[in-house]
Amino acid sequence: MALGASQHDRGGCSVYDPLVSNRPEESESVQGRRTDDPDVFDFLDYRAYLREFYRRRKEQSSFSYRAFSLRAKLGSPNYLKLVIDGERNLTAAMARRFAGACGLKGPAATFFCELVIFGQASTLDERNESYGRLKRFQEFRQAQEIQIARDEYHSRWYLPAIRELALAQHFRPDPEWIAAQLWPPIRVSEAKNALEILQKLEMLVPRAEGGLEPHTPLVTTGPETANLHVAQYHRTMMTLASESLERIPAASRDISSVTLCVGEDGLDLIKQAIIRFRRELLTLSELERTPRQVVQVNFQLFPLSVLTKGSE
Numbered sequence: 001m002a003l004g005a006s007q008h009d010r011g012g013c014s015v016y017d018p019l020v021s022n023r024p025e026e027s028e029s030v031q032g033r034r035t036d037d038p039d040v041f042d043f044l045d046y047r048a049y050l051r052e053f054y055r056r057r058k059e060q061s062s063f064s065y066r067a068f069s070l071r072a073k074l075g076s077p078n079y080l081k082l083v084i085d086g087e088r089n090l091t092a093a094m095a096r097r098f099a100g101a102c103g104l105k106g107p108a109a110t111f112f113c114e115l116v117i118f119g120q121a122s123t124l125d126e127r128n129e130s131y132g133r134l135k136r137f138q139e140f141r142q143a144q145e146i147q148i149a150r151d152e153y154h155s156r157w158y159l160p161a162i163r164e165l166a167l168a169q170h171f172r173p174d175p176e177w178i179a180a181q182l183w184p185p186i187r188v189s190e191a192k193n194a195l196e197i198l199q200k201l202e203m204l205v206p207r208a209e210g211g212l213e214p215h216t217p218l219v220t221t222g223p224e225t226a227n228l229h230v231a232q233y234h235r236t237m238m239t240l241a242s243e244s245l246e247r248i249p250a251a252s253r254d255i256s257s258v259t260l261c262v263g264e265d266g267l268d269l270i271k272q273a274i275i276r277f278r279r280e281l282l283t284l285s286e287l288e289r290t291p292r293q294v295v296q297v298n299f300q301l302f303p304l305s306v307l308t309k310g311s312e
Helices: 046-060 065-072 079-084 092-101 106-120 124-134 138-143 145-155 158-165 175-181 188-200 226-247 266-286
Strands: 204-206 212-214
Touching: 046 079, 046 106, 065 079, 065 092, 092 106, 106 124, 106 138, 124 226, 138 145, 145 158, 145 188, 145 226, 158 175, 158 188, 175 188, 188 204
Parallel strands: none
Antiparallel strands: 204 212
16 A cells, blocks of 8 residues: 555554555455444444444344454453444544454545544544544545535535525536625635536536536535534635625625623513514525625624523
8 A cells, every 4th residue: 555755643543545545455364343333434433433333243143342342352241332433533543453353444444533533522623633634534524425416415504505506597517707796705616516416416406408507406415524524614604794884885785783682581572473484584595586796694693691590
């Protein structure tokens, strides 16, 4: 296996560059691995992978938690169960031992270690960075093609914008035209890639007379990436809202806020009011007969003080 000169061992976990070498051929003769074992590249949750690995082994033989502990040279016979149940995390060194006990080698073992980093990341930035490394694996991109497209939709602000722009009567499915229509403008290559993703997700479909038109399938993020990409989307939209104070004339925007002091149920009541208003806006949008411009409406509700106890 060829190794790149810039490779490094992130916490003792990674020694393989997925952009340099392809996945080695595997067979039943690979030590400790069976052809009916789950494919680690089908997973975004390392605990789910371990759970499925154990379930399949248990169905085919007298495999046990103790047997796995012996393979991984663990002191506790119940350690695997504790990890699967979320009661224990894995260090980088322990992740390598678990990968070996599952019969994973080369890029598959490295991918498992990266899944551990992704699953145990404590901040949004750490999860973003780790997810970016996961997507560098060709095997993962092939196995998770549709999921990655969904993730792209939720993590790039201009994808929902282009989906809405397609409702305009003057819409042209031309990357150069789309790139110039958005504000702030995007690159032509980004617009081209966006059209490909939207068609892959069937959010834009071919017209009988040519061109593209909107379609409305349900698009969701997977449970492992939902918080990651939704949070990143809101970050981006709040940044664009902040920038609009300088680049958009006041007559073409509305930036306002209100500071309130509420009681115990006040927060929930405000949330329900926001939900009702969001639904009203969606209804207004559906009633538009000649849509011409894409707009973004943000809602932010967050505390500015700690919650104080009421009087006894």
